[in-house]
Amino acid sequence: MLLPPSRSDRLDALRGAAIVWMAVFHFCFDLNHFGWIREDFYRDPVWTWQRTAIVSLFLFCAGAGQAYAMLNGQSAGRFWRRWLQVAGCALLVSLGSWFMFPNSWISFGVLHGIAVMLLLLRLGLARLPNAVLLALAVLAIAAPHFIQHPLFDGRWANWTGLVTRKPVTEDYVPVLPWLGVMLLGFVATRQWPQLWAGGAPRPLVLLGRWSLSFYMVHQPVLIGVLMAVQTLF
Numbered sequence: 001m002l003l004p005p006s007r008s009d010r011l012d013a014l015r016g017a018a019i020v021w022m023a024v025f026h027f028c029f030d031l032n033h034f035g036w037i038r039e040d041f042y043r044d045p046v047w048t049w050q051r052t053a054i055v056s057l058f059l060f061c062a063g064a065g066q067a068y069a070m071l072n073g074q075s076a077g078r079f080w081r082r083w084l085q086v087a088g089c090a091l092l093v094s095l096g097s098w099f100m101f102p103n104s105w106i107s108f109g110v111l112h113g114i115a116v117m118l119l120l121l122r123l124g125l126a127r128l129p130n131a132v133l134l135a136l137a138v139l140a141i142a143a144p145h146f147i148q149h150p151l152f153d154g155r156w157a158n159w160t161g162l163v164t165r166k167p168v169t170e171d172y173v174p175v176l177p178w179l180g181v182m183l184l185g186f187v188a189t190r191q192w193p194q195l196w197a198g199g200a201p202r203p204l205v206l207l208g209r210w211s212l213s214f215y216m217v218h219q220p221v222l223i224g225v226l227m228a229v230q231t232l233f
Contacts, residue, residue, distance in 0.1 A: 006072050011064055011189075012208030013200030018057035019207050023218050025050055030222050034230060055110055055173055056181050061208075062114050063185025064196070066121050071193055079122055087115045089216055093171075096220075101170050108159040109171030111215075116159070116175055117182045130187045137187070140180035 025047075031037045041047045069079070090111035098105040106112075125133065144161045152162040161174030188195065207214060 007209070008068055008196035009200040009205045010198055011061060011068060011196045012206075013204035014057065014208065015061040015065075015211050016204030016207030016209075018054055018061065019211050019214050020204070021050075021057070022054050022215075023222075025054060026219055027222055030219075030226055034226050036226075055178065058110060059114065059117070059173075059178050059181040060185035062118065063121070063182035063187075064189040065185075066118060066126070066182075067186045067189035068193065068196065070126060071190065083115065083118055083122075085212060086111055086118070089212060090115055092216065097170055104168045104170050106169055106171045107155050107167075108174060109169075110173045112159070113173035113175065113178055114182075117179050120175075120179065121182070121186060125183070126186070130191055133183050133187050137180040137183035140175075140183065141177040143176045144174075 028037070028039070028047075029041055032039045032041060039047060041051075090109070093109055093111055094106055097109075125136070128136075144163075147162050148164045149162060150164050152158055152160050153164055153167070155167065158167050158172075159174050161176030161178070163174075166172065
């Protein structure tokens with residue numbers, strides 16, 4: 001079988017588009033935090049549905065990227081280096097959020113979720129046929145609607161997603177249902193890698209290739225700029 005190129009501009013561009021959307025969303029969130037606008041980011045569907053769409057794009061791209069890498073014969077060493085970067089950044093997010101939001105710090109946000117789900121894919125799920133993975137994706141998405149227990153409501157177990165109430169946190173991306181979205185991206189790409197063939201806008205491609213770095217620096221930069229403007233005016 002002819003291997004696809006080592007990188008896909010289209011896949012990187014889709015991830016880049018998700019980054020842009022996320023940055024705009026977070027900028028609005030920061031404006032609200034500083035009192036410059038008044039919006040309910042936790043209950044208003046205008047914002048909650050945007051968050052769902054953004055997270056879905058990231059996880060779909062993460063699954064697609066893992067399938068693309070495996071089709072190219074990505075070595076275990078390269079996978080683990082990248083995984084350690086994601087896991088390390090997840091710890092930094094937890095630490096930073098604890099300083100800024102001590103009552104709602106992030107114990108299992110999008111990077112934590114991606115780190116755990118990538119392990120599940122790489123160490124077992126990727127060996128399963130596409131039909132089985134699609135069935136698991138449906139089950140993963142449906143599970144939190146049918147299986148809930150107070151046992152999972154604590155901070156050290158809510159990562160499963162089987163909670164009876166959403167935890168008080170600034171970001172929450174549990175394994176269930178979000179593993180289902182990653183599996184969909186993985187299956188779609190493994191089945192049809194040609195989906196990602198062709199060119200894409202270069203700025204989005206570059207953003208997508210540096211998505212983790214952008215993710216880690218954009219909020220400190222946005223918050224720092226808004227704090228500086230608030231001090232001046």
